[in-house]
Amino acid sequence: MQTPGHAVLNLALLGAGSHSALLLPILAGAVAPDVPIVVLYLREHYLRGLPDERIWSESYQQPFWLNLIHGVHSVPLTLLGVLVSLGAGSSALAAFFASALLHALEDLPVHAQDAHRHFLPLSQYRFISPLSYWDSRYHGRTVALVEAVLVLLAAVWLWPRFPLLGRAALVAVEGWYAFTYWKTFLR
Template sequence: MHTPSHLILNLAALRRPVPPAMTWPILVGALIPDAALFVFYGWARGQRLPSQTIWGDAYYSQPWQDIFAVGNSIPLGLLGVALGYVLRGFRLGPWVGFLGASMVLHHLADLPLHHDDAHQHFWPLSSVRLISPVSYWDVDHFGRLGATVELLLVLVATAHLWPRLSSRGSQGLLGITAALITVACGVLVLLG
């Protein structure tokens, strides 16, 4: 699933009825699983690797897969939820809990939409990868279906969030993000 989709879906699932102050931990938790991917891509472009090498070889190499496993770990996300619960009486407790919950939601949304690029979601307990028959991007593995499901979920979540956002700026950012996802998924569905 595209990173901006996780932002919208996690906000829709977790933000209400919690205080708006929890928006940031939800957003950060939605980003953490993909953060190493952005670092990796910056490194690969800095090495002047061609796209085929980036996504065909370098992405699957060690230590990158080990690094990706840390951010995509369901046990670590659940640890955040548990710590948030234990620390609920302290100022940072809810922040940690929502961060962990948002990470876990990201992982659960990724599980059914990653085929060849499946993550080690159970690290450090296991290095097993759950290979889905459906990809969110690879047309050889029902990528059009994956992109359509992603787009529909984002549009429903956007409609849910829109009236609940208190500022025009937030609504504008949501609208721009949803439009970008619509374009990305639409290109895949139509041109894939």
Template sequence: MVAWARLVSDVPARVIFGEYYFSDAWMAVFAIDNSFLLWGALLGLGVWRRWPVVTAFAGAGLLHLALDFPLHGSDARPMFWPLTDWKFDSPYSYWDRNNHAGIFGPLEAGVSICLTAWMLWRFRSIALRVGMVLLLLAELGSSGIWRFVF
């Protein structure tokens, strides 16, 4: 949604993150794609049906949420939808400098780099290695953009 609004609709970043992000429409999408309950149900389905790709995808989604949960303050999302719209307003943030982003942002980048290095060592396929490096660059770019937006 951010990419579409910024790159296709040419909406300024300050409008995206100052207005759109907190709108009812965007929060409705965030409630669905950030729901521990929905990702947990998908994980359960993957395990039950013995679908390794679904299991890995849902596990990755839950890992993302577990790391996201303590690092969103005023921009928190309703992560227990559809049971509740409650949001955990964390005192820590990966992007907000007022909430320790100077610590958590570089820590996140460092962990990403270390895990990518481990996977590059572990997997020998050139295609996988190129894919991992591209994903790392996307992660570092998306994490690093907050320094410029805010």
């Protein structure tokens, strides 16, 4: 899934309105698993000048990056984070880890050849889904459209719960989805 979609879906699924004390931990947990991917991309593209194809086929495949990216998408580790946070009485930290857990679960069915090792450290297994949110060889056009519609429905549900700035962010996310769908599948 695309990172902005994780943020919108997780806010809706975890019930965070604009006045919720858990709004920021949920947002942070929704995007945190993708931060290493963003750092890798920015580093390789802007500092090293590598084209996208080399970033994904070479840099992304380096053991350091794969282990980091797969580790932050780990269902057992994020679930452990939720349980430890609840045990410690920290609802904010529990919301962060619950959102990171949802991120991993949302990614699980839509990653084909780029699947994460979602069960680290218990297993090196990668669930190679027959679906992809970006790769047309794995129904990417349809999956991306379904994802965009789900994010739109979540944004509509969140709309009355947010003030103007939050609503502007929701519109920006929907604009992002429209642009990336056009760029990836329609042009």
